[in-house]
Structures are given as structure tokens and as C-alpha cells.
Amino acid sequence: MKDDILRFEDLTVDFTVGGTTHRAVDNVSFAVRPGEVLAVVGESGSGKSVTSLAALGLLPSNATVGGRISFGGEDVLSMSRAELTTLRGRRIAMIFQDPVGALDPVFTIGSQLIEMIRAHQPALSRGQARERAIELLRMVEIPEPESRLKYYPHQLSGGQCQRVMIAVAVACDPELLIADEPTTALDVTVQQEVLDVLLAMRSEISGAIMIITHDMGVVADVADRVVVMRKGSVVETADVHELFDRPTQPYTQALLDAVPRGGLRDDKPSGPTEGTPALSVEDLVVEYRGRRGKTVLAVDHVNLALNPGEITGLVGESGSGKSTIGKSVLGLAPITSGEVRVDGRALTTASSSVVRRTRSRIGVVFQNPAGSLNPRATIGQSIGEPLAVHRGVRGGELRGRVEELLDSVELPRGWAGRYPHELSGGQRQRVSIARAISLDPGLLIADEPTSALDVSVQATVLELLRSLQDRLHFACLFISHDLAVVDQVCDRVAVMSHGKLVEQGTREAVLRAPQDPYTIRLLAAAPVPDPREQAHRRSLRLVG
Template structure:
């Protein structure tokens, strides 16, 4: 006789999901013929590039496509429940009570006006109608404490904006745990987190699996995260499964070319940069910061984001800046290109003090100091074509006529690997990687000498990430650019950096040639950051 433990927790058989395009009878097939099972207590990572269908497949496990106009066929069973055949009442019981989901962006999943504890208690009462308010609040505090929120009883009264990014993600996991689900589906739960917080979240998921016996389906584009977190890998491309099996076997001996390409694109923290471009001429100093400081707020509420930072950037080199969220690296980057005015200290560009210059005085320097932002969507006007956005700094300079500006923009689009005819297309018509290329093209338009890149690849899958990093390297070598590369992914930073700066609490705690810092870190904080990086190699990953 079959025991309960022999019965799969999840059965997906020939799942297909299609979305209407909105034009005639056209449809987009996001998932095609997908099949897999998950045993109770098992852990499966679904990996692939953006657009591979991995999140679409995950949403089908909880019936989240219902009411969206999507056409879902095939069989999906979770804990014996046919998700497709379930009525709305049964589906509500399934969600949260049997299977729970943790989304990538906790801010979009949490009510900004309601205390975290109240939101968790509300979920608990929904699935336990007999539970009183006091019991549900106690359960909220219990699960917040379980996921590592310090002083859980007090912090349960906090609102989402009072939590850090890592704490908000923990709160979402606590909400998912409130009803003791048998399955947790986590969709890119660590993408926006720095390496130490990411390691904490992954460690928490492992502990919860061991303690509760729940199953885990982890959706991620980060193969390093998958390697250290799951027993099985399911690799998807264009809506289909291309490889499925034990994680260690696939990582060590991938059968399919696509899987090998994904693995080859993953940056390794223990691999040196292929080409180093650090200048040795002391006269090539381009930008110099001395005792730089930046405060926010007033009086007792003053927060010092950057405190007494001194840094030299030479022409043609890449300086990587790493550190946890709140370390001050983004604030420093914005001051370097004078998007923020320093509160104190000196900032000298080609020997001239620009730290205290006002907007009118800064105009002559604006073209030479540019920034590429983390989120190209928020930095591009959705109502204007990408060509016009790239043209803005050229028009502001006033040196070219309209025909020359259009020609220059088309040249830039082609230079960053886009079709010059994309001039008249809008941001929403591009993928994430393409939008980042547009952001790079706009930064290049005024022919700068220094570009500060703030988390330029953090939201991209590994192959797109590798393409953007390769593009930046090519541009730097061809144009002689100095680049400041700010990121929380230490493996990516090593692939691009000549020198490394490590920040903590607004200060620089370690600085030196990148290979030296990576291979012989002196500061305990740097050592901790490097130890927290997920390892892709099967022998080093702990599933």
C-alpha cells in the first residue's frame, strides 16, 4: 500500500500557459508541455533566462493565472488537489494553507499602511476562522521570531518602510509560514539583496525545510543560488524544460548546450579578470575625493551616509565598490558625478574643486561625468522614444543640429548592440537587458570621461548580465573611459574591476588591487562578504 510520504507533493503534467496578445487572435505561449514532480520535503530550482517561462509555471501551482485571461491546460496537482479543477473556495484554502508563495519584491506584496504583524495575523485568521485576534497576533510574533526578526513582539508593530530589504523578505517568508504550508514557492526571493543577507535568507529556507519538512520550489536566474539551495534543477528555455535532474549532476556534467551556456555565463568570485587596465602614471588622476561626507536629515534625525571617504580614480581604470545595503556606496557614486552635493570634504575633477559648485557652474562638467542607473525603466521617460531620451544630453549641449543628433543617436544604438532603427521605439518595447543598453548609450552620448554604474546588472539574468559587462569592457577599452562599478554581486565586480573598494557604514574599510583584495582580504568584513558568496561548483555548494 502506498504511504503518504510516497505520494508526490507536486505533480505537473503537460502544463501549457498561453496569453492573448491583444491583437486579433494572437497568443503568446509562455509555457509548453512542462512536466515534473516534487516529493514531500524536496527542493527544486527552476532556472532560466528572463522570458523562459519559469515564473509563469510557478504561478500556475497556486492557480494565480485564474481571471487573467490566460489559457492554462494540462494537470497541476498540489498535495493531491487538482488546481485547475478547484473552485474559488478550494483555491483560497490551497493558497496559504497548503502552498504559499514568496514574491521577489516584498514592497509590492505588503500593505504600506498596515503593521507587519497585523498583516500576518490577518492571513492566519483567514485560514483559521476559529482563531481569535490574540492567538493570530501571537502566531505573527512567533513566525517573525522564527525567521530571525530581532525583538519580534515590538517589530511586529512596524510598517514595511521601517524594515530593511532583507527584513521585508523575512517578513514575507514569515507570512507564508503562518499557516504551516506543505509547499513554499519562492520567486526570485534574493535578487535584490546583498550577498550576506542573501546567504541568511537561503540559510533560513534550508533550516525551515529541515524543521518543518516543507517542500520548496525556488525560481531563480542565479545558478549560484540554486546550487546551494536545492536537490534538483529544472532548466527552462522558451517555455520548455531542456534539462532536469539532480543539481550536482547537472552542475558538474550538463547534457544540453543551453545549460552549458548558462553555466559559462556565471561569473566566478575565484576567477581573475582576464584583462587589467589600471594605469600606472600618477599624472593620470581624473577624479579625486578627499574626506568626502554626506549627511541626510537635520538635528537629532541626521544620518551620515558617507563619512570621511577619500578615493582616487585614474583615467581608463575601473574601480569596483562593494558593500551591503546601507554601506553608502550609491550615495558616494552619486556624489562622484555631482548628482548629490557633498556635505563636507573636497571633490576635484582634473585638478579643479567641483564639490561645492552649483548647477549653473557644473554645466561644463556634466557631459564628462555620467551615470548608468540600476533601473533603466525609472530613468527613461515612458512617453518618449528611446532615441529622444538618448538625444537629450546632445540637445542640451547645443553643439549639433537635429540631423547630426539623430545620426549620433543611431550610431550609439548600434554601438551598444541595438538596431539603429529602434530610435522611435518606446522603453516598454525592450527587454531589461536592452533597456540597460539604452541607458549606457545615453550615458555615452556626451562623450564622458567617467561613468558611474550603479548596480547596472543586478536585475538581469546571467547571460544578459555577461553581455552587458562585456559591452562595458569593450567601450572602456575603445573610448578610454574610467568606470566606477557599484554592485552587491562580488563575482560580477571581480570580472570588471582593476581596483576594489569595500565600504561599510559609510566608510572605506579596505581598498587595493582587485585580485589582492579578493585573494588576500585583510579586513574581517571583507572576509565575511566573500565567504557569503554562493558557490557554483558542486564540491563547494551545500544543497
């Protein structure tokens, strides 16, 4: 249509690597209309981010682009470098997935904002640009904007850095905002705030938003229309209500079916069971020494117990202390006072040999499998290392055990010789799980194991974790900020806020009938894959 802001027509993108050409985007056609929020969804590798980067001329030199991209009726692919520079930031702005990585760590956020403003509005003096920067920070609800201009990115939280990125993006009142996974790995409350700011900015600048995401709850919350991509092609385009009510393509239905939904596990008895708890945290306090001798209280007199064979979800926002509890069990965080017991053994008073033996019975699955696996070791070596170190298993016996573990996480035995970079994110997480269960743990600590995974990959990893736990009967401390995931896999839930345990009980009790105001706020902030329900929630928040 003539009045489309951005239009892709038969777009193709090929990458040449080592003399071989790979097609990343294949004959893609869709448009962004004035004033709308268009969501582009699909799994990693579907081509959604490559498509958006092509619109800004930001693809690397080994990319070959075909078809047509028009912005406001102008042919983007025929623009000169100078014309593209004017287009970026001034008319089209992009909010990148990793705000901390997108902001320059050696410059203050004020200098980066002012640089952006003056680059596109050279007539403004530095003082005027500074006032505009303060105004922008106030618009995205950064507290004390005058003083925050002097902050460096590392002095802000992830949610605050994302707000700064939004401020940079809207500095010149662009006609189109492209937001690439703007809420990935953010807490539900911070995610809600960031989405609120994005929608408010749309009203402020009277522009359109193209949001790239794999979170169907976010799509239901903010989108007007949805484009579904798979393997470089568009498989479906529809109004958001039509897509959720009547998806026409099997892939779209599979995406919606993979969204975590609660109530898939039967609650286990909530009272004490016979025998020794797999994990007992008693009056735990963890303090860190901050700047100038200031003490930071990370965990404040927490009491928590896990029964054998039970999955307990530990939820809360970043900084609530949930990961610190997991680290204290593993000996990776200092215990100021209180006690941690694993299988009845007090880790703070036991001998070093007892502590080593006890911790060998604890498996760990970290949030980022790419960072937790040794890039120089094959996946077979990574899986077998705990067996070699703690059990002295060698040779053919070790190879056989590694193959069995690969079978258990549904990976081919022949992959033992592959390296982590040769696997996808979901496959690497399976390797991490295989390594974690290699010593038949009585306790598994899973710290945000699915937060960075696509919804369909997340579903398969969660199903794998559930089936392994049902078969091996280990207790699991499942640390997460995703309440839908916790609702799907956990038997019990414990909620943390500012280092304190504010509520705990069965999954049904905590997530269906919460008592603490903080838990109620967390649940209200979690998006659900239902556009009508999300619209109702937004209207209630506006009234409130």
C-alpha cells in the same frame, strides 16, 4: 509518481492579448518531491513564474490553461474558487520576488501576519494569533519581534521585508513553499541569511521548496534537483551535482558559462600614475538630516581616487554609503565637508558654469533602466538628448550620431523610433549605456547596472561595458553588491561598511587576499556556482 507533492503534466498556458494568442508555457512536465528543494531556472520569459502561478490559480483572466496540475493527488485545475482559497496559504504558500510590493503599505506587518493566521486557523483568538505572529518573526530572526509587529513595511529593510514574507508564508505550516526570485537584488550577506532562513523553515515545517531563480550560485547553494526552462519548455531536469558537472543541453551549458567568474581582466598598476585622476574624493563627509533633527552619517571621511582608463568597483551592503558617493559626484547628494574633484576640478568651489561643463563629462548608468528612461520619449530621443542639450547638435547630424551610438551598443539603427516598453530589460540597459557615453565621458558612474538582469543578459551587458571602456578609455566607478561581477570587470576594488572605506587595492589583492574582517565576511557570503563548494561552506558555518 504517486507520492509527488506537486506535479505538472503537459501543462500549457496561453495568453490572449488584442485578439492574438501567445503561448507562455508549452507542454511542461515535472514534479516536486517531498522534502526536497527543487530549483526552476531560466531567463526572463522562459515561463517559470507563469508555471508556479498556474499551480495556485493566480493567472489573469486572459490565460487559458491546459494539461494537468495535481497537488497531493488532487486536480488543481478542477478546484472551485473556495477550494483554491483553502489551498493557498494553508497547503501551498508563495514568497514573491518583491517583498515590499507584496506587503500592504497601509497595514503593520503584525496585522498582516495575524490576518493570515486567523484566515486559515479561525479557531485561534486574536491574542493567540498575535503570539503565533511573534513566534514566527522570532523564527525568521527578526530582532525584537514584539515591537516589530507595530512596524510598517517601509520601516524595514529589503532583507527584513523578505523575512516577514517568509513568516507569512510558513504561518500555517504549508506542505510546499514556492519562492519566486526570493534573493534578487539583495546584498550577498542578506541573501545568505534569507537562504539560511528558508532552509531552516523547511526543517521546521517538514515541507518542500520550489525556488525560482536565475542565480546559479543560489541554485548550487540550496537545490537538490534542477529544472531548466527556456521559451516556455523544459529543456533539462537533473540532480544538482549532475547538472553542474555534466549538463546535457547546450542551453544549460550556456547558462553556466554566463555565470560571472573572476580573473578575466589583467590588473593595472596599483601605484599612482602620471597625470590628473579622473575622479578624486578627498575626506568626503555626507550627512542627512533625519527625524527630529537627528543627523545620519552616510559617508564618513572617505578618500578614493580613480585613474583615467581604470574601472574601480565600489562594494558593500545596502546602507554602506557606496551609492551616496556616486550621487555626491553627480550633485545629487549634499556634501557636508571634504572635496570631490573631477579631472582636477573641485566641484564644491567651482563656479556653476564650470560645474555644468565638468558634469557634462560624466556619464551615468542607473540600476533600473525602465525608471531612468523617459517612457514618453523614443530611445533615439533619450540617447540624443545630452547631445542636443550640451552640444547643441541638431537635425541630420544628431540622427547620425544617435545611429552611431546604437551601433556601439549593438542595437539596430531602426530601433531609434521605439519606446522603452518595447525593449527587454537588457536592451533598455544598452540604451542607458549609449546615452551615458553620448558625450564621450572621461568618467562613467555605473550604479548596480546589472543587478536585476538574467545571468546571460548580464554577461552580454558586462562584455559590452568592458569593450566600450577598452575602446573609449573612460574611468568607471562601478557600484555593485555582486562580488563575482566586480571580480570580472574591475581593475581595483574599494570596500565600504557603515559609511567608511575599510579596504581598497587591486582586484587580486582585495578579492584573493582580503585583510579587513568585513571584506572576508562579504566574500564568504557570496555564493559560487559549485554545489560541493557551497556544501563545504555551509558545513563550516554550522561548525562555526
